[in-house]
Structures are given as C-alpha cells and as structure tokens.
Amino acid sequence: MNETFRLGRIAGVDVGVNWTVLFIFGLILFGLSTVQFPLLFPGAGTVTYWVAGLVAALAFFASLLAHELAHAVVALRYGIRVDGIVLWLFGGVARLRDEAPNPTADLRIAGVGPLVSVVLGLLFSGAAALAALVGVGGITLGVLGWLGLINLVLAAFNLIPAAPLDGGRILRSVLWRTRGDRTEAAIIASKAGRVFGFVVIGIGLAQLIFGPGFGGLWLVLIGWFITSAAGAEEQQARLQSSLGGLRVEQLMTPDPVTVTGDMTVASLLSDYVLANRFSAFPVVDEAGGPTGLVTLTRIKQLDDEQRRATLVRDIACDPDEIALVGPRESVTAILPRLGACADGRAVVVEDGRVIGIVSPTDITRMLRIADL
Ligand SMILES: [Zn+2]
Numbered sequence: 001m002n003e004t005f006r007l008g009r010i011a012g013v014d015v016g017v018n019w020t021v022l023f024i025f026g027l028i029l030f031g032l033s034t035v036q037f038p039l040l041f042p043g044a045g046t047v048t049y050w051v052a053g054l055v056a057a058l059a060f061f062a063s064l065l066a067h068e069l070a071h072a073v074v075a076l077r078y079g080i081r082v083d084g085i086v087l088w089l090f091g092g093v094a095r096l097r098d099e100a101p102n103p104t105a106d107l108r109i110a111g112v113g114p115l116v117s118v119v120l121g122l123l124f125s126g127a128a129a130l131a132a133l134v135g136v137g138g139i140t141l142g143v144l145g146w147l148g149l150i151n152l153v154l155a156a157f158n159l160i161p162a163a164p165l166d167g168g169r170i171l172r173s174v175l176w177r178t179r180g181d182r183t184e185a186a187i188i189a190s191k192a193g194r195v196f197g198f199v200v201i202g203i204g205l206a207q208l209i210f211g212p213g214f215g216g217l218w219l220v221l222i223g224w225f226i227t228s229a230a231g232a233e234e235q236q237a238r239l240q241s242s243l244g245g246l247r248v249e250q251l252m253t254p255d256p257v258t259v260t261g262d263m264t265v266a267s268l269l270s271d272y273v274l275a276n277r278f279s280a281f282p283v284v285d286e287a288g289g290p291t292g293l294v295t296l297t298r299i300k301q302l303d304d305e306q307r308r309a310t311l312v313r314d315i316a317c318d319p320d321e322i323a324l325v326g327p328r329e330s331v332t333a334i335l336p337r338l339g340a341c342a343d344g345r346a347v348v349v350e351d352g353r354v355i356g357i358v359s360p361t362d363i364t365r366m367l368r369i370a371d372l
Helices: 021-040 046-077 103-133 138-158 166-179 182-210 215-242 265-273 296-300 304-309 331-337 360-371
Strands: 005-010 013-017 082-088 091-096 280-284 290-295 323-325 346-350 353-358
Touching: 013 046, 021 046, 021 138, 046 082, 046 091, 046 103, 046 138, 103 138, 103 166, 166 182, 182 215, 215 331, 215 360, 265 280, 265 296, 265 304, 280 353, 290 296, 290 346, 323 331
Parallel strands: 013 082, 323 346
Antiparallel strands: 005 013, 082 091, 280 290, 346 353
C-alpha cells in the first residue's frame, strides 16, 4: 500500500493516497448518489444527488484522515518516527517506524484513532439532530446523518479486538501490561486477528453463495487482508523475540565492499559484482559517507546497453530509502525500517562512515543460531 500521489504535509506528517482509494471513493459516491439518496429523499434533481454524494464522500475521507492523523500525532509525541499516512482500498494506515516504548504509549497510539472517529460520529449525528430540530430536512440531513453513522461504524469496526485493527493493538497493550511480555501479547492479538479474518471470509463466502449480488466478495477481500496482515504481525513478533537483545554489530557483515556513484553500471558489474560474492554495494562519497545502495535487483532491470550508459548513482536507492543504522542499535529496532528498495538490507554507519551491512541472510543465519 505505497502512496501513488502525495496530498501534502499535515501537522508534520506526510499524507499520501494510493490509487486503490479511487475505487472505494467511486463506490461510495456512486452508491450514495444513485441509490441511497434518491431512495431516501425522492424528488431532488440528479445534480443535487451527485453534489451531496461528493460532499459526503469527501467528508468521509477527511474523517478517515483525521483518524489516521491522530495515531500519527500521538506516536510522534512518544518520539516514534512516522513515515506518513496512506489512504488506500481498506481505509487508512499510519506507517510507524518504531515500536511503542511501553504499554501505555501502545494503548494511547491505538486508542486515539477510534476515539477521534467516535467524536466525529457524535458531532455529525448531533449536527443532523440539530438540523432536524430547526427544520432543515431532506438531503442535507441525509449527508450529516450518513457521516455520523459511518464514523461510528468505523470506530466500532476498528475496536474489534483483532490485530491489525486498532482493537487488536489495544488488546496487545492491555496484555502487555498485565503479563509483562510484549511478544506474547502481540502473538495473542495476531492470533485473534487471524481467527477474526477467517470469520469474515466465512461470512463473505456464505453471502456469495446464498445471498444476492457480489457484496460477499468485498468481505472475503477484507477478511483475507486481515488474516494475512495478522499473520505477518505474528511472524514479526516471533522474530523480535528470537532476536531480542542482539545488537547490529553482532550480526552485520563488517567492512563491506563499497562503490562510488560515478562509475557505470557495466563497470560495477564487471569489476565488483562478478569479483565479489556480494549482491549489494553501499555507494559512498570520498569521505566514506553513505550516498546510496545498489542491489542486483536494480541492476537486473537494465539491459546491456543501458548498463553501459547508466551511472551507479542513477539506479542506487537514495539514502532516505535505505535504513541507515548504528552498530549499537538493537536488531529488533531496525527490523521495521528494512525497506523494499534495499531488498531488506540496512547500511551500518558510524561517525558518518559506512562500516557494515546487514542483509536478510545475516538475520536468518542469526535466527538459526538462536534456534540452537
Ligand atoms: Zn486506526
């Protein structure tokens, strides 16, 4: 769920939108403008229905944004780095780089999102009630009422105690507090998430088979998303418990072969890749400072001719796309930062110089040793 285009920066948080959000936006707009509003408020013109639908859909996404922003802002207050917010097919996601430092922080970061949705739901519902009281009826009432309801539904759904939903994180924080073990708490919350995901898939399948239309397909998709996200979280939690206490310098490959950005990809291939067993090379400046990372995956995307014409710096991952970590950081702390561009690698930097590299192989090898 990467961002396709950026909306801007709000309260110090980057806000982006994935193209899949257009699908759900269209679904809401179309549903409200052509089905729900004409049914509930007959007699208005087509343009009115579409304008009302557009206003409602935009306000809904603004509400979703407020929910995610609340997560991000509270996380920032606890010193957690936030990569930004992305709105996508199944709502929004605040991408946090670090884990919460303690159960209270975990609870507050998770709880504030649904809290904002409840407040918005009550505000819109109150406005709808007020509008009805002073005699404003019709479609204005419809828009306010729908926004009130949808925000309350959003809060209720998110409070289901199953990871990766907010309720799952709340469950994790409570278990973490009562049992004192974050990993165990995270594993239980993830298991609840998988069970809940399967239940949703089951309901969706039953609806597909026995019910009218294809509404069940949507539930199957949501259930599948919850199940797989919960599974990934469980794996992450287990990984963190196996690697607990380990520092980066204990598993990094020290003194990696580095390259400069001004050589061609062809010479990188002949002089470095074929001469060494490594599949990633930190790109450094004259002082040995990191300016990027070039991987075999990136080289493979070019044909022979392009390799002769392209410089390493043009295909290298930018420094802000790779995890630059310190040798004494804990391995579990760097895991969430291992990005896709670097194929899950981290570059170890000390005093501004590259001193090592951590690859997924280093991590799996360490896991095997931990298993012994
Ligand atoms: Zn949330």
